[in-house]
Amino acid sequence: MTRRERVPGGEERPGDMTAIRVLLVDDQELIRRGLRKMLEIEDGIEVAGEAADGEEALRVAGECRPDVALVDARMPRMEGVELIRRLSAGHPGVAAIVLSTFDEDDYIFGALGGGAVGYLLKDCTPEELVDAIRRAGRGETVLAPSVAGRLVAELRRTGAVPRALPHEGRLSARESDVARLIAAGATNREIAAQLRIAEGTVKNHVSSLLRKYGTPDRTRLALHLKDTGDRNPQSPGP
Structure with a gap:
């Protein structure tokens, strides 16, 4: 995340780096505590808030204004896929990463289709998770290798990438x-x-x-x- 500075001509350019604000969303308090302790020692990363389910996460997101949300796939009251859809609609500046033990297609494609920028499994290393948060904060997509392979296979199988769309000639x-x-x-x-x-x-x-x-x-x-x-x-x- 950056501060904005004006340059001649009125345009903006990136300023000094500030901490990436992270929202932790997991129904297991032990997981949230572990993630908080791991992330708090990382330079440039700040744990801005926690939530135990999707409904709480929507409320907390409005209060703490995170840059990145780490979202569990299975939670009570509102699961991760639905939360990501609502975050994308109500808080489009939040980069959502699913962090789950489940790599089922419904969760993977549901989350990515709903606006998630990443999908990681909980067996990833701390270094991989920290790197994913930093990359998501820069606007990159972050996928576990197995997830990336399945996404590419699905796109090839279904031909889901459209070749002609009605708005292509209307860009600034x-x-x-x-x-x-x-x-x-x-x-x-x-x-x-x-x-x-x-x-x-x-x-x-x-x-x-x-x-x-x-x-x-x-x-x-x-x-x-x-x-x-x-x-x-x-x-x-x-």
């Missing part, structure tokens, strides 16, 4: 720039640096691109842009 010039860099694999931070705008501005453009292309998450957007080669649509406009 800046959205076209961001789309081109997403297709090239650039992170939000790299896009912000290259275009000399703030990461928050990049996130807004990414959200707009997801809506216009009709894709549920950044991974499928990047796959579509790369697959079709349509990274600089014509007829720019608002």
Whole structure:
């Protein structure tokens, strides 16, 4: 996460780094305590809040304004997939990562389709989890290797990446720039640096691109842009 600074011409650019604020969502207090102790010693990461289920997480998210949410898949009252859908709708700036013992397709595809930026299993190492939080805070997608393999296999099997969508010719010039860099694999931070705008501005453009292309998450957007080669649509406009 960054502070915003003005540059000549009125545009924003990334400023000094601040801590990535993390919300822990797990119905097991022991898990939450362990995650908190592990993350509290990491530079640049701050545990902003905790919740024991999805309903509590929605309330806490509005209070603590996290950058990243670590979400368990199975919880009482509201499970992880539904929570991620609601976070995406009500708190689009929160990057949700599922951290679960379950790698079932319903959870994986439900979470990613609902807007999650990552899916990790609880057998990952502390180093892998910390790295995933930092990457998610930069706007990257983070997947356990087994999950990534299943996602690619599913996309190939179903042909879920669309080849022609109705809004492709209606991007602004800046959205076209961001789309081109997403297709090239650039992170939000790299896009912000290259275009000399703030990461928050990049996130807004990414959200707009997801809506216009009709894709549920950044991974499928990047796959579509790369697959079709349509990274600089014509007829720019608002």
